[in-house]
Amino acid sequence: MMPTRLADLLRLPPYQAYSYSYPHKTSYRPLAPALPIEALWLGEKRDALFLYLHIPFCSYRCGFCNLFALARPEPAKVDSYLTQMERQLRATTKALGEHRFVRFALGGGTPSYLDPSQLHRVFEMVARHATIDLPAIPAGIEVSPETVDDDKLRLCRDAGIDRISMGVQSFSPAEVKTLVRPQQNAVVEQAIATVRRHAFPTLNLDLIYGISGQTVESFLASIESVLTYVPEELYLYPLYVRPLTGLGRIEAKRGGKPSFTLQAEPMDNRLAMYEAGRNRLLAAGYTQVSMRMFRACARQRRPCVLLPE
Numbered sequence: 001m002m003p004t005r006l007a008d009l010l011r012l013p014p015y016q017a018y019s020y021s022y023p024h025k026t027s028y029r030p031l032a033p034a035l036p037i038e039a040l041w042l043g044e045k046r047d048a049l050f051l052y053l054h055i056p057f058c059s060y061r062c063g064f065c066n067l068f069a070l071a072r073p074e075p076a077k078v079d080s081y082l083t084q085m086e087r088q089l090r091a092t093t094k095a096l097g098e099h100r101f102v103r104f105a106l107g108g109g110t111p112s113y114l115d116p117s118q119l120h121r122v123f124e125m126v127a128r129h130a131t132i133d134l135p136a137i138p139a140g141i142e143v144s145p146e147t148v149d150d151d152k153l154r155l156c157r158d159a160g161i162d163r164i165s166m167g168v169q170s171f172s173p174a175e176v177k178t179l180v181r182p183q184q185n186a187v188v189e190q191a192i193a194t195v196r197r198h199a200f201p202t203l204n205l206d207l208i209y210g211i212s213g214q215t216v217e218s219f220l221a222s223i224e225s226v227l228t229y230v231p232e233e234l235y236l237y238p239l240y241v242r243p244l245t246g247l248g249r250i251e252a253k254r255g256g257k258p259s260f261t262l263q264a265e266p267m268d269n270r271l272a273m274y275e276a277g278r279n280r281l282l283a284a285g286y287t288q289v290s291m292r293m294f295r296a297c298a299r300q301r302r303p304c305v306l307l308p309e
């Protein structure tokens, strides 16, 4: 029988579930009775807020991903989403009254899926409705390699974006295929070169460990590849296979024990991969900021000088 006491649960192998640091999508619900948000904000401090805008569109749907995102939407759907996002932004900032944002992120999904005119529209609505000075505060955007180009990055840089976060997941073609992610290393390489041309102060790259068929050696090979780009930040994500994702469906079809139920025995070598990866990053001079996040020390960071295109 599976334990239910916290102390017993903590004795299980470490990769049991995924925990979110923000409200999960299932926690959003209608309030009865509905409350005016102005009144809710009145008692809150509003001089150091984080503005997060979610762009739920991507070029493809990866097999592992359970984020709120839609692959290849109708162009009209993207435009009407942006119209609604602007309404929401206007209503929210109006309800906030006097306020100031000190951090900004365009997340997803893949915000760089937007074309340059749509991206421009997003930055314009932010400037029009929010009390925010993007060039003066930390401001990031999430991108996938195949959506990156000079026009979009120039727009982002001009708007004040200072951090690009790109999903790579793995440099092994076989592992990327297992993740059901149509990605090629040549495209990743080109995308990183494009980001570097625009001299963003921070490039973050995401890697995943725990992919079926992945070994400690192949994970370390991906880490060596990623280190050649000297990213300012790196995230190491343990793979979680959730029920309604592509990989979850494949797992269910195979009839094996779903990996998202409590496991008394380790199902894979995620911990061994993590330890090897973490040690390699520390040896390369990175500082561990959280379980997943690693940051290059100041002396490793590249000078932020614009390179010729």
Ligand SMILES: C[S@@+](CC[C@H](N)C(=O)[O-])C[C@H]1O[C@@H](n2cnc3c(N)ncnc32)[C@H](O)[C@@H]1O
Pocket (backbone or CB within 6 Å): 058, 064, 065, 066, 067, 107, 108, 109, 110, 142, 143, 144, 145, 165, 166, 167, 168, 169, 206, 207, 208, 237, 238, 239, 240, 241, 242
């Ligand atoms: C919004 S995406 C990154 C940007 C872009 N959409 C892309 O895929 O390149 C956030 C990151 O979360 C990680 N991630 C998402 N679902 C995951 C899962 N089930 N297990 C492990 N990592 C996951 C991936 O590393 C992914 O790059």
Ligand code: SF4
Pocket (backbone or CB within 6 Å): 057, 058, 059, 060, 061, 062, 065, 066, 067, 069, 108, 109, 110, 144, 167
């Ligand atoms: S991992 Fe990124 S590109 Fe893939 S479906 Fe999720 S948000 Fe979209």
